[in-house]
Amino acid sequence: MNTQASPQSTTQKPKIFVARAIFPEALAKLEEFFEVRSNQEDRIFSSEELQKELSGVAGALVAGSERIDAKALEDAKDLKIVANISVGYNNFDVQAITAAGVMATNTPDVLTDTTADFGFGLLMATARRITESEHWVRAGKWDKWSIVNNPLGMDLHHSTIGIIGMGRIGQGIAKRALGFGMKVIYHNRSHLSDADEKACGATYVSKEELLRTADHVVLVLPYTSESHHTIGTKEIAMMKPTATLINIARGGIVDDAALAQALRENKIFAAGLDVFEGEPSVHPELLKLSNVVLAPHIASATEKTRRAMVDLAVENLRAALDGKKPPSLINTELFKA
Numbered sequence: 001m002n003t004q005a006s007p008q009s010t011t012q013k014p015k016i017f018v019a020r021a022i023f024p025e026a027l028a029k030l031e032e033f034f035e036v037r038s039n040q041e042d043r044i045f046s047s048e049e050l051q052k053e054l055s056g057v058a059g060a061l062v063a064g065s066e067r068i069d070a071k072a073l074e075d076a077k078d079l080k081i082v083a084n085i086s087v088g089y090n091n092f093d094v095q096a097i098t099a100a101g102v103m104a105t106n107t108p109d110v111l112t113d114t115t116a117d118f119g120f121g122l123l124m125a126t127a128r129r130i131t132e133s134e135h136w137v138r139a140g141k142w143d144k145w146s147i148v149n150n151p152l153g154m155d156l157h158h159s160t161i162g163i164i165g166m167g168r169i170g171q172g173i174a175k176r177a178l179g180f181g182m183k184v185i186y187h188n189r190s191h192l193s194d195a196d197e198k199a200c201g202a203t204y205v206s207k208e209e210l211l212r213t214a215d216h217v218v219l220v221l222p223y224t225s226e227s228h229h230t231i232g233t234k235e236i237a238m239m240k241p242t243a244t245l246i247n248i249a250r251g252g253i254v255d256d257a258a259l260a261q262a263l264r265e266n267k268i269f270a271a272g273l274d275v276f277e278g279e280p281s282v283h284p285e286l287l288k289l290s291n292v293v294l295a296p297h298i299a300s301a302t303e304k305t306r307r308a309m310v311d312l313a314v315e316n317l318r319a320a321l322d323g324k325k326p327p328s329l330i331n332t333e334l335f336k337a
């Protein structure tokens, strides 16, 4: 048995399952209202184990590591809500969850600024070769200092940033870019309102124009079957050889094998990646390259924001099990007031 039952397991409280370790205060709060089976040891469950854990519980708190689909829900006859501790919910098969009559929720808004900060930071680290330079110092190479041969980077100020996916986080990055005097272009499924475009100083362009003209391409779009491999060999070939590519969206939006090859052949200047196809595995070729900055999916990882995400997921779960509409319900058609 991998999960721990809460001390109140003999009461008549509704049973819930918490799939990943959460902050002790949030767990204690849940234990006031529910009989909690939790995974504070933070082991990632196999799909068979997940299916078993969802059986007999009324609610579940999960994260991107848990794929919630028809198979996971097969024995989840009592389940009313599955609350994701994440704004992205590509780990949910929303159609299957809705067909099972289960409410699905995510954690929008509370992570917007933290994630935008990180996206911009990753862009800076990538364009200015900050992590590579740090490795250079640690390797005792500073005495090789030279005007022409230091890790020379690319400027952000007064360059053009192209943002693909102009939701809340994309707009947050655009606003940060304005402070650097950057020209902001974007591509999105739909145009922003005039007011939002003005607030971001952003101009809508086609994906092709964005790839051809941006000095820095930042990906912030949701992962769907349509956005799979939005960036592959063909798209990279359109980019400037001096351009950087930043992915803080989801693995699978970039063809990582194609990117590794392009970086190896210096087809673009550098990439910064917070997300990977098949993470936590990273394409082995990417690990060998110095012109890529790698991060372990930490865009939302500040203590304040992670706490806010867990708190919102708890709020969603409590609302659903209290017969109320969860604040960030995804499948709104399921809620009957």
Ligand code: DGY
Residues within 6 Å of the ligand: 064, 085, 086, 087, 088, 089, 111, 299, 300
């Ligand atoms: C999200 O919430 O979707 C971020 O990727 C953090 O996990």
